[in-house]
Amino acid sequence: MPDPDEGFARLWDAHYDDVLGYALRRTDHETARDVAAETFLIAWRRRDDVPADRPFPWLLHVARNVLANEARGDRRRGRLRGRLRGDRATAEPVADIATGLTEGGRIITALRRLSPRDREVLQLIGWEELDPRDAAIVAGCSAKAFSVRLHRARKRLAAVLAELDAEDRPAPVPSLQRSV
Structure with a gap:
């Protein structure tokens, strides 16, 4: 034994x-x-x-x-x-905007704007490097449900990253040329 x-x-x-x-x-x-x-x-x-x-x-x-x-x-x-x-x-603690200056900080800032459930799904795949089947066990759901959650979380992350990019773009400067 x-x-x-x-x-x-x-x-x-x-x-x-x-x-x-x-x-x-x-x-x-x-x-x-x-x-x-x-x-x-x-x-x-x-x-x-x-x-x-x-x-x-x-x-x-x-x-x-x-x-x-x-x-x-x-x-x-x-x-x-x-x-x-x-x-x-x-x-709630306020996210430090300065952390968005680097790519790692940008991702952390984006993750903070997601729901805890979306964050967890993305972290299980990205940080823990689990495959969807193992991540589903951690999340307590079926592999199919986890795959759907992952797809949706990735779409929401992409949208948040696009928002962050838009926030970081400088405002257009008006032209100083004179018309004749």
């Missing part, structure tokens, strides 16, 4: 850094480490549910859920702090 500790150690060795990287691209370093640790704690508790042939998408799906729980907790704590201070609403 295989040793469950040995199998888990192999799972950890093979995927911890990638799960941590996934979390780091979505949150701060300290939270990312907590997310990775929680993901593997869940994997340990649910060892029998981890698919032997494709464990990485399953782990990312778990990490995605852990991140979502963390975000919900942060929002609840923020609302509570606001109520304790007497604030009516808390403002």
Whole structure:
């Protein structure tokens, strides 16, 4: 009979850094480490549910859920702090327009303007380099549904990038020539 500790150690060795990287691209370093640790704690508790042939998408799906729980907790704590201070609403952080000066900043700015769902779909393909089938597992949907989401997210990203390009173009300067 295989040793469950040995199998888990192999799972950890093979995927911890990638799960941590996934979390780091979505949150701060300290939270990312907590997310990775929680993901593997869940994997340990649910060892029998981890698919032997494709464990990485399953782990990312778990990490995605852990991140979502963390975000919900942060929002609840923020609302509570606001109520304790007497604030009516808390403002969303404003994107730094200066980051749009470089291509990487331009993409980040564009991604920030998309819905969280569109961002996640594009990041699973672009950042995590998953194929649509594995990304669908992470997103918790069928491969066909994921492909539709990906197509739509790419179209929306292209539209946002076009908007950013239009915002960056300088206004036309009127001609100083005199007509005779």
